[in-house]
Amino acid sequence: MVKNVEREIISREFPKNLEERLEAILSSVNTEYKSVTLGFLLDDSWKTKSDIRNTAESYVNPVTNIIPNANSFKAYCISTFIPIGAVAEERIRGRIPVSYYKLTEDGKKYGKPIAQFSLRTAADKNLSMYEIFGSTNSPGKTRSPFNIAKILFELEKEDNLRQVDLVNECGLANVNVRQHLLRLKNIGFVDYDSVSGEESGWSKYEWIKGKNLENIKPVCKLPTLTKKVANKMKELRISDCNELAKILDYKYSAHISKILSGLEKQGFVKKVKFKGKEFKAGEKKSEVSITEKGRKFVSEFLEPVYLALEDDFDGIYQEIEIFDDPSLTSYYISRGFSLYKNVCPGYKRxxxxxxxxxxxxxxxxxxxxxxxxxxxxxxxxxxxxxxxxxxxxxxxxxxxxxxxxxxx
The missing domain is CATH 1.10.10.10 (Winged helix-like DNA-binding domain superfamily/Winged helix DNA-binding domain)
Structure with a gap:
């Protein structure tokens, strides 16, 4: 005799508000593994976590590609796709409980094409979305990918802003804005400098022309390091302790910070003064501007995604037509897996x-x-x-x- 089994469908509503939609979608494509899952592995048929992984194997060779295990695909569905209304879950409770997953109507309309577009963008730019957006785990009311998008949109509208301007415009904590700016600076999306004395190690110094290196006195009883820092400052003209530590392959940036301060007292370098808005007392002295690389990302990725969430898919559909070719689909999925593997914090573990x-x-x-x-x-x-x-x-x-x- 077959016992009755309980079936439960779990499905959420896709956000109606445009900003909430953008936050939901960006948190679903901040890694290539997520983009591949939402864009290619899930469809309108019910699949178990193992079915999803088997679909991945039908696209790429598991020997030459690191494919997530079945539980990872389950986690993407439960933690990311189901809460935003892109995927539904069917739970069957019987002797052996099992869950199935498939795209919702909104998942097919918005999630799938945007995820495919995200994968193509990452592969074509040779830059994992994780390097841009980071993890979805972040303090505050909104998630990191959405916060970074807000910062880029603000910088695209008005150049040469200060860190405090972005704090006010984006409604984010100062420490979070700084972390996002450092991430964006690292990938070449923004130029960011801070000269606040409150932030040790982030003062910029400029070499004063005409100064003779032979007249420099050792700082902090570090004659060799003092000479190296002075020579490099003369060569670079403008730099800071963190940049110099990397260039000189020196472990302790705090030592270099003290040497720069000592060179300033000796009259060989001076702190940089920025152009742009006046600084009020107590405000952090900083300057942020978007680079051409950052502008292209806004115009070529963020703006088309934003328009798609308003039901204007022209900018996206044209770019994802290439996935009608199975060989190109396999290539891009493999490329996406490789990009994320190289930056994934847990890959080496x-x-x-x-x-x-x-x-x-x-x-x-x-x-x-x-x-x-x-x-x-x-x-x-x-x-x-x-x-x-x-x-x-x-x-x-x-x-x-x-x-x-x-x-x-």
Whole structure:
């Protein structure tokens, strides 16, 4: 006798407000793994987490690509796509509970094309969306990807703003704006300088022309470092302690900060004064401007996404027509996986199970020597091979002087 099973459909409403839509969508495409899942792996048919992963394998080779495990795809659905109304879940409670996932109507209308557009943009610009937007986990009422978009929109409207202007316009905490600006500066989207004495290490100094290096006195009993800093300042003309620490490959930027201060007292450098708005007492002295690279990202990605959320898809549909070609689709998915793998904070901490699973994929339908497995995997896998042999999942056989591994 078959017992009745309980079925429950979990579905949320897609936001109506335009800004809420933008926040929801940007949090769904801040990594290429999410973009691929929403844009290519999910459709209007119900799929288990394993079905989603199998769909990924139909696009790219699991041996040469790091494909997330099935639980990761489940997490994307539960934590990101379902809460914004892009994906629905069907839970079946029986002897063995199981969940299925599929796109909602709004997921098909907005989520899928924007996710595909996001993947193409990242691959074409050779820049992971994670490098731009970072993690969705951020303090405050709104998430990091949306906050970064707001900052870029403000800078695109008016150049040469101060950090405090962005704090006021975007309604964000000063420390969060600074973190976002540092991220955007790192990828070349903005020029950002802060000369506030309140922020140690972020004062900019300018070399004073005509000064003789031979007259410099050692600062902080560091004669060699003082000379290196002075020489580099003369060469660069304008710099700060953090930039100099990187260039000189010196670990302690605080030492360089003290040397710059000492050189200022000796009259060899001076603190930079910015053009632009006047600074009021107590305000942070900073200057932010968007670069051409940043402007292109706004016009070529953020604005088309914004328009699509207003039901104007012209700018997006034209760009995603290439995915009618299966070979190009596979190429872009593989490219997206590679981009995110290179910047993903957790990639180097892959679990033992994931590494062993990848070795099993490498050995599928073939037997290989350890050296060949190392080359396919990208590192020494001796410890994993030993454990897989002991567990009986693979076998080790000697043929003459060579040792081969294959699936048991």
């Amino acid at each position: 892959k679990s033992k199970e994931e590494n062993e699973s990848r070795i099993l994929q490498i050995l599928k339908n073939q037997k290989l020597r350890k050296k060949e497995i190392d080359e396919a995997f990208g590192k020494d896998v001796a410890i994993y091979l030993k454990e897989l042999v002991e567990s009986g999942e693979i076998k080790k056989e000697r043929e003459g002087s060579a040792v081969y591994y294959s699936l048991a």
